[in-house]
Amino acid sequence: MDHPIKRDHARFRKIIKGKIREGLRKYVSSSDMVIPKGGKRFSIPVPHIETPHFRFGDRSQGGMGQGQGQGGDPVDGQPNESGEGKAGQSPGSKDIEVDLTLEELAQILGEELELPNIEPKGKHQIESRKDRYTTIGIIGPESLRHFKRTFRESLKRQIITGTYDANNPIIIPTKDDYRYKAAHTKVEYENSAVVIYMMDVSGSMGDEQKEIVRTESFWINLWLRHQYKNIEIRYIIHDATAKEVDEDTFFKTRESGGTLISSAFLLCKDIIKKDYDVNEWNIYPFHFSDGDNWSLDDTKLCLELLEKDILPVSNMFCYGQVESRYGSGQFYKDLFEKYGERSENVILSKIKNKDGILDSIKEFLSKGN
Amino acid sequence: MSVMEKTRPISGELLELQKVICQYAVDYGLSFYEVIFELCDYETVNILAAQGGFPTRYPHWKFGMDYDQFSKGYAYGVQKIYEMVINTDPCYAYLLNANYMVDQKTVMAHVYGHADFFKNNYWFSTTNRKMMDTMANHRTKIRRYMEQHGSDVVEQFIDKVLSLDNLIDISALFETPELQRERKEIDKQAKDESLRSDDDDRSEALRSFMRSPYYKDKDKDKGEHSKKEHKKHKDKHHDKKSVKEDQEKEKAASLDPNNPTAQAEAVHALAKTGEIHKAPSSSRKDIMQFLAQHAPLTEWQSDVISILREEAYYFLPQRLTKIMNEGWASYWHSRIMTEKAACSSEITDFADHHSGIMQMSRKQLNPYKVGLELFRDIEYRWNTGRFGKEYNECENLYEKEHWDLRLKGGQAKIFDVRRSHNDITFIDEFLTPEFCNRQQIFTYKFNPRTGRNEIDTRDFLAIKQKLLTSLTNFGSPVIEIENGNYNNRGEILLCHRHYGVDLDLNYAHDTMKNIFAIWRRPINLATKYDNKEVIFIYDGKEMRPLT
Known part of the structure; x- marks a missing residue:
């Protein structure tokens, strides 16, 4: 059985997400999203709820430290980090800088984002409860005893306690050593998407631009796969003509040529028609591009396709x-003229440079808008 | 027996190690209650740390929050919990099973330092050494209240009470049972007299009030104790009207705090006894106790306050001796390791980890470092006789530099110091200009012009002043209850003793709101703001200056 603190923890998570105890939300210290900071550093905010107390005001009263330097020398080197270091008084917001793996980052993103307008559709979205024997427990029926783990535990114990004798390697498990296969109940809601x-990939898209698009779709993909199990992902690249490619090609191709956006939209429409029942x-x-279409006529065609064929069947066009x-x-x-930055099922986003990627992802996938 | 499912007692090599380290500690003259080491994984350490070292606490999200923080810190490699030991008898301490042997040794030595401090420091002398059981009882009680009244209701109430958990009185630590009995005796006499004088015109409300929890006991113990009191009480008044009838009335009043009449009556009654606007019998700073006894609460609510109050007092000595406690433990782990326990292959690892713990920060003082160095400094000064009038007034720099009376009194001195001081007196008495200089201590201030914190001064008196201020009343503003029937309207008047720093008004507002929710009548707060005396009132809607 889980330790009771897991319940406290779940409750805390719910409070900071504002699902319960609305009144407490105001005490949650401002949490920010994951911010890439040069190289591989990310700062993740650790949410904190502060209970009000009678306390001293005037945060700028400063504090004390140890080290070298003369009067007037900065204490922290970073400007605008006002008064956070008061001697053990207020925890404040605790941004800690950490190295994250891609998986972890996706997980963190996952708590903040969701596919906009997702609806229960199709047969797959049934709530399913599955007992999966994926974990190991310390109690269980003998029929589920995990021999290898049990053996390993007792071996470990004997080595640690010094009762293991290499010349006479007899392993005697005690009650504490027994390990059992244990079930893990999983509730799954599945939406097919x-x-x-x-x-x-036309000529006007320089390497840097393509890189940005790839990075952004890479992150979105990573997150989507993490969040939605049964998600399908299709890739189309286009210059003056469009073709469907596999993931690998999508992330690696360098093409060049003119630009007819309509070609991609046409192909997109066909794919939807053929494979995906609305x-x-x-x-x-x-759709990612540098916004440079070949001709006004083609743009007109694009808007038409979008309006007639794509938008009616899409949850959201990004x-x-x-x-x-x-x-x-x-x-x-x-597009802006027609739909504005964010209409019911169109989201537009401008990506200035690499640093803008995260903001753009947020624009596409932010919750509760 | 292990304290929780997930920890287990140490055995084998570690047990041998414990015996050795323990013997070293005893040889050095440390004395402590039996120390029981338990082995656990980091997950469990995180849980224990989040619960203040205890395997069971009452259900509340704040433990989940701390757990969240500890596990993230651990998972991302930012922080690691180095050691954990709780002040109980026997003294429980936890070892991380993934640690190297040299770490286990260091932690054990460190733990014996803490254990000695817990047992011998005066400020810990009245702590409840069976707190493990008490905490478990608190959990059971609060869970039961949650089952009865709904967990949201109880949690919300706990949130409000937690907002007051710094409104306690340090001197109440020394409320020994004898003192309490004495005080009770005096109280009783006074009460008897006042009762006799208005024996006949006692109102219905007053009689009902006399049976209410407020009247029952002034003791912080609950449970059987209050039951006994209650009985005594009934006996005393059995000649008055039917006890049953009164009891029912009392029940009705106390169970329905929303009932304005009952509330008004209670307040009226409070005023009438003349008891309440005198300071509450024990302490003006112990606002938690005042509310538990006098606020119009149901039994469970006042019990919740008492529970949280008891826990706050349990942890108070640790807040009062952070620098000394950590310094003392570090002093001993460093001596035991370098003089006895570490073998030659371990010494670099030890030095590495030790220096990690002692790391100085430019943003705040590290209590481990300051405490350890100060103990060493005291030892050195008392070994060489660098104290007292003669040394202080010596003006020959050469002589002063080479001052050594060969007193060898250092060891004895630091043992004395650890017995009788707390952080404030420790700093006040032993911080010297030379020490601050050597430790490169400075104060810093926020400079609005550059938008950053900048070193302010290295002046000794300024440093000492600042340090003492930050330690005064464990870093909380001193708030006293001045009057429980302010303006004869059943309002509370709190008084902030202003020692130079204003209160944060936003926080004050929210805190007063929480007190209001418990007291159900307006809360007044006398303080100084921007150099002006002012009284703020919170009336259930907003906080405003009283004009």
């Missing part, structure tokens, strides 16, 4: 525009 990436699937087309030296960025303006 498909994400269709379209990327402009009633069964949540559909999310993502357009990300990468800033490029050559691109005019016209396509964003065209």
